[in-house]
Amino acid sequence: MEKILVLGSGMVGRAIVMDMAKDFAVKVIDINKENLLKLKNLKGVKLIKADATDLKTLKGYSKDCDLIISAVPGFLGFKVLKKIIKCKRNVVDISFFDGDAFELNELAKKNKVTAIVDCGIAPGLSNIILGYHNSRMKINSFDCMVGGLPEKREWPYQYKAPFSPIDVIEEYTRPSRIVKNGKIIVKEALSDINILNIDPVGELEAFNTDGLRSLLKTMKIPNMSEKTLRYPGHTELIKVLRESGFFSNKKLNVNGNKISPLEMTTRLLFPIWKLGDEEEEFTILKITISGTEDDKNMCYEYNLYDKFDRKTKVSSMARTTGYTCTAAARLVLEGEFLQNGICPPEFIGVQQENFQSVINNLEKRGIHLTKQVIE
């Protein structure tokens, strides 16, 4: 039985461990004991309270491992990935760190490491789908919309964060890069709001976020956009907060204390945005790819709608993110995906069998991707 080391046992990390433990021997490292203890009843899983950012620790625990999965918080992601590559272990990373993973490409190649990064739902599954079609047609436009939302719409934000709320605010402030007529254009986050009716939810609003990431480098597609979905009204409130300065991280002197508005804002909003452990939420994804295939105009539309799993209490965000990651991990373990270096998920989609394997793995776990073809 192959041995897996999972770094991080947060919401997504735990879903990954539970999934991998069915077929593999799993060790989990987390510095947070509380998170680890949520996995204590899982058979065949070894829980290790340790610091995954420490190279010695990593080397020790990964020595006999066939694959590492990194599900650490975003701000640790790059640093940890570099150390994993130094340990010469194959890795699937879903930490969604801010830096450029390709900076580690040379090192990964030198160390003969397969390092799949950004392997969640979007980025992640969306890239796999694009990678598949990109090797089969000349794509003119790729549009991706994704959102993780609570079932219950509560005034005023109608939102709960299915991952770290600080990463949500980061999404609301970081300029977003889109591609138009072959050129990368920088747009303000929260810009180009449009209202859509998406089954089975109803009206949602979509706005630009900086989610294209690796696709900006790996794809030669003239038009690409990535948008985030929220219930209508949310974006306006966030814009008001942002434009009023509440998300600024510039320290102000308030009564002799140096403090940034963002520090105060996070203190106030995080309890409001905290997704309860058993709070029902869903994930919605809509991808449109159009271009020419065999000299014909073609358009593919993918839709995914997934809900919180009442039986296992696994959130939909953890399911869709974690199971895309474990599907990729299985491809590496089975020797189906062997490419060395930094591999964003669009590389996986190139091989039809691998693309199909990911879709099948999701399907088995109750995550249904529907496909519409418009000729």
Added chain:
Amino acid sequence: MEKILVLGSGMVGRAIVMDMAKDFAVKVIDINKENLLKLKNLKGVKLIKADATDLKTLKGYSKDCDLIISAVPGFLGFKVLKKIIKCKRNVVDISFFDGDAFELNELAKKNKVTAIVDCGIAPGLSNIILGYHNSRMKINSFDCMVGGLPEKREWPYQYKAPFSPIDVIEEYTRPSRIVKNGKIIVKEALSDINILNIDPVGELEAFNTDGLRSLLKTMKIPNMSEKTLRYPGHTELIKVLRESGFFSNKKLNVNGNKISPLEMTTRLLFPIWKLGDEEEEFTILKITISGTEDDKNMCYEYNLYDKFDRKTKVSSMARTTGYTCTAAARLVLEGEFLQNGICPPEFIGVQQENFQSVINNLEKRGIHLTKQVIE
């Protein structure tokens, strides 16, 4: 020529000084030199940089004065009024302090001082109008709506504060007391929002604020309400901020610094809400009084709409507040209003001549109050 001492030379204080200087010898005390210097070209006005909260200072400068007008910031108001009464000077106060002025009633009576308080537009003019009708009819309901708004509606707040922004936030958080069926009912601030079409502005929204003040004690009217007017949409944003905790003054420990969200919020919002010295704004007031008069059902409706004065650069809020105050001051100086003790403006309205004198004084300064009678 009678001698007047004005305390405070902020926006309203300056309008008062400019108005009184036409007929009287005026001295102005302010601790803020910048404010004082804005009056430096005014003839016959003596500018004094001093601390109006100091009893000795007050005694010295008020010795030969016939009347004091207190236009200090609200948080100093009560303390300063008490000292003025100790100096045995008649006073008109527009500081709108938070405490109960009637606590000083005994002292004022003992010292034979006439102390008119809350003498702005609303509270102020609204009380004078109510006082007038209350002595002539049996009133069943009194409804007052008032707002000071910028001409230019700027996203997102569509608001500039024509007086201290901290007092505006106070208005948005302090529970409001209204009277219903003869009982005082406490309502959350910003509650009972309704949208009205008020000429010549158009749609505005009104919500409960705690503006009845002295009327809760002096009037036996079964139904009374006071509401503040804003452009539609403002109140929702303020509610979001309030309910998210941004107006809380409970100190939080943020990175080892103890700071209240309100302190941070005021730092961010005050620059956005700051009314420019020459920024066009207007004041709107709507009063409805209904009941029975000479055995007939009667309803009186008063409307006031006043704009920034482009010639004198005096804001409408300073005009309507300041000139109601100077009209009352003139009544005291002319010996027309002689009542000792704490006198809220409803006491002035009781005498028809005094009521008419205030209206005439406002009219002369271009502030038109229209009256509709519905039998």
